[in-house]
Amino acid sequence: MTCLLHISDTHFGTEQPEVVVALLALARDHAPDLLVLSGDVTQRARRRQFRAARDFLEIVPALATMVLPGNHDIPLFNLAARIFAPYRNYQEVLAEPLEAEFESDELLVLGVNSTRPRRHTVGEVSAAQVVRVAERLRQAGDRQLRVVVAHQPVRATRDSDRKNLLRGHEAAVRAWADAGADLILGGHIHLPHLRPLKEVFPDLPRRIWSVLAGTAVSSRVRGDVPNSVNLIHYSSTDDPPCCTVERWDFGPPGRFLLAQRQLLLLQRP
Template identity: 30%
Template sequence: MNRLFHVSDIHFGAEDRAALDWFAGRVAQERPDAVIVTGDLTMRARATEFAAAQEWLEALGRPVTVEVGNHDLPYFNPWARFVTPYRRFRALERMIERPLDLPGISVVPLKTTARFQMRLNWSKGNVTRRALSATLAKVDATPDGHKVLIACHHPLVDTGTRSTSRTRGGRRALEALASAGAHAVLTGHVHDPFDVAHPTGAGPVRLIGAGTLSERVRDTRPSFNEVQISEGELHVDVHHMGLSG
């Protein structure tokens, strides 16, 4: 059996230190095969926030892949946002959008953030054709028989949570990923966990959202997902801080 811990929206700068310590303790005790972080490591993409995130992630001592969230692009420096939006990620470069190949499982990244959009709310998701093509190429290269999990920040379609993603190109991307053989899409952004089977032309795809380890909770307390894959079956448990299990 493979076990993955899926966490999102840590928001260093507005992090919940008790939640971070609780999660790190669970990682140390249970030793998952990998940790998947689906975006928003930081609150305002400040260098100090990235430094704190790097220290915390490295201390977990497990393979980690990190997606870029909308909060991870510079907010207060237009030049940096448009010209060098990922410069502060360089210390984390080996973790960013890192494909993971584990026994029987491939985790493939998909970029859903944009430095600019033709709408007022730039926090919402956007899957460009270029980003989708890059991900589809990685899916095509996964070993035969692997369970393929897509990791991105924004839900590709909204799933009924209080917050929305309104991801442009999301439905098109979901159909293409399903046709390519993706089994599930792991996301964050909305700060509440969910797990639904979404119908597509190629069959249902699991949409799995993680909650938050920050102070910016919505309908649920700080939480993370434990994703188990055994004999080809995928099972998800949501662990909430302060609750058993």
């Protein structure tokens, strides 16, 4: 059995210490094989904020970690840095690739850098990125859970969030579904959801889900939605193939509590 802990939008610089402690406790209780942080690691891409994120990642009880940048991880006010060295602090302090990949016997997780320094908050996936990920998905083993990660979402549940959708997501969703993806993870809007993409792409050849995490530890919660993360459980021996996605919300008495659990039936060629 494999456990993946999906967190997003930590926004270090606005983190709440008690929520950080609770998230570490959740990771300790579940011992994830992989922690995925799907962007907006920091609030303003400052070195001290990246150092705080690095300190957290160094002590989180996970066998492996995978981090992607978000739009907040590019300098906003330092225009020279934004144009000429947008990822310097991210790469020098975190020492993480911009498009990470993780593979085990039961997992294939592919990162897509959807940030664009000249576009500010708007995310984009290029045709080359779509092809690269699709080709890699086709190399997955029959028993691997196939996961793609980008910061901006490919599915909106509110009209007000349509402006936040990943540019180029229509072509990406169709290509990645055809290549065998099971889940597309993201964040950005601080609003967790688990939605079948066939709701908006009825012509997809197979089942594939959009899975968003809320803000993991930041005070920048959205409305009445609390700090929220996801745990994904998968066993390659399950027949029929399936995975379980759990949403965990922070609340009284100062810890993350199970808020939702859903079993997803997977399709294999």
